[in-house]
Amino acid sequence: MxxxxxxxxxxxxxxxxxxxxxxxxxxxxxxxxxxxxxxxxxxxxxxxxxxxxxxxxxxxxxxxxxxxxxxxxxxxxxxxxxxxxxxxxxxxxxxxxxxxxxxxxxxxxxxxxxxxxxxxxxxxxxxxxxxxxxxxxxxxxxxxxxxxxxxxxxxxxRHAIALTTPRLRIDAVTPDDLPALHRIVTKPEVARMLLRYDPAMTLDDVQPLLMQSALLPPLRLAVRYRGQVVGIVGLSEGPPPRLNYFLDPAHAGQGLGQEMVAAVFAELVARFDPPEVLAGAFVDNDASRKILKNLGFRRGEDLELQSLGRASPAPAALYRWRPGLLG
Missing domain, CATH: 3.40.630.30 (Gcn5-related N-acetyltransferase (GNAT))
Structure with missing residues (x-):
C-alpha cells in the first residue's frame, strides 16, 4: 500500500x-x-x-x-x-x-x-x-x-497504475484479457449503458478501445476478481477528462463496482491533480449513478445520449467532479 x-x-x-x-x-x-x-x-x-x-x-x-x-x-x-x-x-x-x-x-x-x-x-x-x-x-x-x-x-x-484493494487487483489490460472483456462488453445489458460498444462488435472491433495505456489518458485498467477479469475502469483524454467503467453483470450487487471505481479514481486524482473530471450515466443506470454520487460527483446537466447498444438516444446525466465539490 x-x-x-x-x-x-x-x-x-x-x-x-x-x-x-x-x-x-x-x-x-x-x-x-x-x-x-x-x-x-x-x-x-x-x-x-x-x-x-x-x-x-x-x-x-x-x-x-x-x-x-x-x-x-x-x-x-x-x-x-x-x-x-x-x-x-x-x-x-x-x-x-x-x-x-x-x-x-x-x-x-x-x-x-x-x-x-x-x-x-x-x-x-x-x-x-x-x-x-x-x-x-x-x-x-x-x-x-x-x-x-x-x-x-x-x-x-515501471510505474503504470497497478492497484490492490481488499478484493481486487487492478492493472494494465493484456492481450490475454481481451476475450473476457469482449464477452462482457458485448452483453446487451452492458453495451446499452456505454456509448461506444455494440453487441455485434467482434474482438477486433473492441481491441483498440480496450488496449490502451495504463499510465496516461486515454487509459484503461483491467479489474481482476478471484483470478478473473470482471471489468474495466478508464479515463479519456480531456480537457476535462472523462471517467468510464463497466463491470460484468454476473458480479453485480457485491459492491465491486464501487470498490474498483473508487480505488482507480483516487489514484487518478493523486497522480494527475485534475481540476475537473466528467462522467456520464444513463438515467436508467442506477448503479453507476450511485457510484458517482458516492465519489463526490455532482449531477450537472441532463441530456440525451446515443449508445451503439441502444436503438435511439436515451435520457442521461452529465456528472462533474471538482476538488472540494460535494456530491
Missing part, C-alpha cells in the same frame, strides 16, 4: 517546516543550490519564487519534503520522514504529472556518495548517462555528480 502522500503548491505557512528540515546538514549537503546555514527567511524566499514544477510533499497536511519534476528532477524528504517510502510515492506522483504535460524525458543529477538518492532514482527508472562537475553552494566547492536520464516509456514500464 502506498504511503498517504499528496502534492500541492508550497504555501507561505510552510516556511517553518522547510527551514526545520533544511537545518539538517545531512539533507542540505546533497543539495547543490541551497545556502548554509538555511533559515526561515531562505524558506520564505524559496516559496515566493517556486515554479509550477516544484511540489510540496504532504502527509496529513504537513509539508514533509519537496519534489521538482520539470526540465530536471530533484527531491528531498525531511529527516524524520525518511525510510518510509515517501520519496518513492512522491516521485511517482510528480513524474506522472510531468509526463501527462507532454514531456517525453527528464534529467537528474546525483552527487557521488549520495547512496540513498541513487537508490531512489534507480527505482524510479533513471539510468546513468555520464558524470559532471557541479558547484555546491553549501559545500563551497566543486563536486562530482552522476548525470541520469529517464524517458516516458521506461517510466510507464
Amino acid at each position: 502506498h504511503p498517504p502522500v499528496a502534492l500541492t503548491r508550497p504555501w507561505p505557512e510552510d516556511a517553518d517546516d522547510i527551514a526545520a528540515a533544511l537545518a539538517d546538514w545531512d539533507v542540505v549537503r546533497w543539495l547543490t543550490t541551497l545556502p548554509w546555514p538555511y533559515g526561515t527567511a531562505d524558506a520564505r524566499d524559496f516559496i515566493a519564487a517556486a515554479g509550477l514544477d516544484e511540489h510540496a510533499i504532504r502527509q496529513d497536511g504537513r509539508l514533509v519534503g519537496m519534489v521538482q519534476a520539470g526540465r530536471v528532477f530533484g527531491i528531498w524528504i525531511a529527516p524524520d520522514r525518511q525510510g518510509r517510502g515517501i520519496g518513492r510515492r512522491a516521485g511517482v506522483l510528480a513524474l506522472s504529472r510531468l509526463f501527462l504535460s507532454g514531456a517525453t524525458e527528464v534529467h537528474a543529477h546525483c552527487l557521488i556518495g549520495n547512496d540513498r538518492s541513487a537508490r531512489l532514482l534507480a527505482w524510479l527508472g533513471f539510468r546513468p548517462c555520464g558524470r559532471t562537475v557541479l558547484r555546491s553552494r553549501p559545500l563551497r566547492a566543486e563536486v562530482q555528480a552522476e548525470m541520469l536520464h529517464l524517458d516516458r516509456d521506461t517510466f510507464q514500464q
Whole structure:
C-alpha cells in the first residue's frame, strides 16, 4: 500500500517546516543550490519564487519534503520522514504529472556518495548517462555528480497504475484479457449503458478501445476478481477528462463496482491533480449513478445520449467532479 502522500503548491505557512528540515546538514549537503546555514527567511524566499514544477510533499497536511519534476528532477524528504517510502510515492506522483504535460524525458543529477538518492532514482527508472562537475553552494566547492536520464516509456514500464484493494487487483489490460472483456462488453445489458460498444462488435472491433495505456489518458485498467477479469475502469483524454467503467453483470450487487471505481479514481486524482473530471450515466443506470454520487460527483446537466447498444438516444446525466465539490 502506498504511503498517504499528496502534492500541492508550497504555501507561505510552510516556511517553518522547510527551514526545520533544511537545518539538517545531512539533507542540505546533497543539495547543490541551497545556502548554509538555511533559515526561515531562505524558506520564505524559496516559496515566493517556486515554479509550477516544484511540489510540496504532504502527509496529513504537513509539508514533509519537496519534489521538482520539470526540465530536471530533484527531491528531498525531511529527516524524520525518511525510510518510509515517501520519496518513492512522491516521485511517482510528480513524474506522472510531468509526463501527462507532454514531456517525453527528464534529467537528474546525483552527487557521488549520495547512496540513498541513487537508490531512489534507480527505482524510479533513471539510468546513468555520464558524470559532471557541479558547484555546491553549501559545500563551497566543486563536486562530482552522476548525470541520469529517464524517458516516458521506461517510466510507464515501471510505474503504470497497478492497484490492490481488499478484493481486487487492478492493472494494465493484456492481450490475454481481451476475450473476457469482449464477452462482457458485448452483453446487451452492458453495451446499452456505454456509448461506444455494440453487441455485434467482434474482438477486433473492441481491441483498440480496450488496449490502451495504463499510465496516461486515454487509459484503461483491467479489474481482476478471484483470478478473473470482471471489468474495466478508464479515463479519456480531456480537457476535462472523462471517467468510464463497466463491470460484468454476473458480479453485480457485491459492491465491486464501487470498490474498483473508487480505488482507480483516487489514484487518478493523486497522480494527475485534475481540476475537473466528467462522467456520464444513463438515467436508467442506477448503479453507476450511485457510484458517482458516492465519489463526490455532482449531477450537472441532463441530456440525451446515443449508445451503439441502444436503438435511439436515451435520457442521461452529465456528472462533474471538482476538488472540494460535494456530491
